[in-house]
Amino acid sequence: MPRFDAAAGRYVHLEVDSIDYRVYFEEAGAGIPLLLQHTAGADGRQWRHLLEDADLQRRFRMVAYDLPYHGKSVPPESLEWWKQEYRLTRDFLMKVPLALSEALNLDRPVYMGSSIGGHLAVDLALYHPERFRAVIGLEAALSTPGGYADIWYHPRISNDFKASVMYGLMSPTSPERYRRETAWVYSQGAPPTFKGDLYYYSVDHDLNATADQIDTSKVPVYLLTGEYDWSSTPEAGQELANRIAGATYRTMVGLGHFPMSEDPARFREYILPVLDEIAR
Amino acid sequence: MADSTFDAVVTLAADDGEWRIAARMWNAVLRLDVDQVAHLLRIENGKLVNHTAAPASDPAATPYTVRVAATGDGWRELLAPVPRPFYQDLYGAMTRHGFTAGGDFESFFAYYPAVRRLVELLRAAQSRQGAA
Numbered sequence: 001m002p003r004f005d006a007a008a009g010r011y012v013h014l015e016v017d018s019i020d021y022r023v024y025f026e027e028a029g030a031g032i033p034l035l036l037q038h039t040a041g042a043d044g045r046q047w048r049h050l051l052e053d054a055d056l057q058r059r060f061r062m063v064a065y066d067l068p069y070h071g072k073s074v075p076p077e078s079l080e081w082w083k084q085e086y087r088l089t090r091d092f093l094m095k096v097p098l099a100l101s102e103a104l105n106l107d108r109p110v111y112m113g114s115s116i117g118g119h120l121a122v123d124l125a126l127y128h129p130e131r132f133r134a135v136i137g138l139e140a141a142l143s144t145p146g147g148y149a150d151i152w153y154h155p156r157i158s159n160d161f162k163a164s165v166m167y168g169l170m171s172p173t174s175p176e177r178y179r180r181e182t183a184w185v186y187s188q189g190a191p192p193t194f195k196g197d198l199y200y201y202s203v204d205h206d207l208n209a210t211a212d213q214i215d216t217s218k219v220p221v222y223l224l225t226g227e228y229d230w231s232s233t234p235e236a237g238q239e240l241a242n243r244i245a246g247a248t249y250r251t252m253v254g255l256g257h258f259p260m261s262e263d264p265a266r267f268r269e270y271i272l273p274v275l276d277e278i279a280r
Numbered sequence: 281m282a283d284s285t286f287d288a289v290v291t292l293a294a295d296d297g298e299w300r301i302a303a304r305m306w307n308a309v310l311r312l313d314v315d316q317v318a319h320l321l322r323i324e325n326g327k328l329v330n331h332t333a334a335p336a337s338d339p340a341a342t343p344y345t346v347r348v349a350a351t352g353d354g355w356r357e358l359l360a361p362v363p364r365p366f367y368q369d370l371y372g373a374m375t376r377h378g379f380t381a382g383g384d385f386e387s388f389f390a391y392y393p394a395v396r397r398l399v400e401l402l403r404a405a406q407s408r409q410g411a412a
Contacts, residue, residue, distance in 0.1 A: 151385070151389055154386070154389070156386050156390060157386065157389045157390045158390065160302075160392075160393050161389050161390065161392050161393070163393075164392045164393040164396050165369075165371050165392065167369070167396070168368060168369025168370070168371050168372055168396060169369070169372070170368075171368065172362055172363055172368045173362060227365050228365045228366070228368055230365070230366040230369075230371075230372035230375055230376045231375075233366075233376075256368075
């Protein structure tokens with residue numbers, strides 16, 4: 001008998017700014033909708049372990065999607081995208097989970113993302129609190145300046161560089177097989193996407209002046225950061241939480257920048273209580 | 281860090297599959313400064329051929345392709361069996377712990393996977409010597 005994963009993938013067409021995007025997503029489970037956003041330059045494979053969690057499948061409809069230009073979500077047919085350098089903006093990034101929720105008829109989903117996805121959690125809480133029942137920001141911060149640099153998209157430096165630096169963003173105690181897999185996914189991103197995503201990560205995302213406007217009575221905010229994340233540090237996560245009244249923060253000991261994919265078992269210990277609380 | 285740690289890495293790299301792949305076609309002199317001592321690792325067509333050391337201010341410490349510098353304490357933290365946060369990788373140590381780099385950055389970043397592996401081999405060599 002063949003052995004199948006529970007997650008099943010398909011494509012949905014989303015209209016964002018009058019452009020048709022064919023977006024790939026994988027889903028598993030039934031119940032409270034839970035949107036899962038990947039990190040910069042990567043794709044939804046980072047969530048494959050969570051999608052297979054039998055306990056969560058009984059309570060959550062988990063949807064892990066590939067942003068346009070990432071993974072299986074190829075660039076749109078109606079744009080001459082090859083004539084301008086790819087760049088991810090906050091405005092566009094926010095529209096993707098909103099459009100996806102609408103297309104899949106998700107009733108006020110929980111949103112969870114890491115890195116750019118973590119930053120997006122708090123941007124969604126600020127700009128679209130009514131659309132989500134809770135947001136979970138992994139490796140989120142008020143801002144993370146300095147990352148938008150040419151070295152991430154350089155004709156003489158291959159994707160191996162990105163994968164190798166990302167490997168070093170993980171905890172040395174995370175299982176090597178999963179750290180290697182996380183880096184492998186990084187090595188497969190289209191060359192411009194990582195740098196382009198960092199435009200959002202390091203330039204367009206900046207809550208220094210607005211974080212205290214987030215209203216957690218409208219949307220609960222949960223923040224967690226890996227102990228070994230030197231890009232968006234635990235200190236930065238705590239600083240963000242301090243600026244949002246009612247937000248919770250926890251440092252994930254023994255994890256780094258990719259908690260869901262670098263050590264799924266350890267990540268589960270941290271995320272399960274959060275999801276339990278949301279589901280109550 | 282003792283000279284013998286660097287000498288041991290020359291041997292370790294010769295048998296290391298990951299190093300061989302990551303360093304393929306690389307010709308370089310990688311200079312690692314520990315306090316005021318420059319350790320020069322010569323790489324020819326991807327093979328780590330030898331290690332020499334010289335005072336950092338000595339003309340013998342140049343030329344080099346890529347230079348990474350830190351204090352002895354910094355290197356000890358980087359090479360700990362389970363490093364403290366942000367010492368787990370050279371890039372993080374450069375970002376958060378005062379390690380510096382210089383030279384040909386294109387070569388450095390293009391061969392970062394090799395440099396990262398070399399740090400892991402140094403960590404292994406240091407650990408073996410500590411256990412001996």
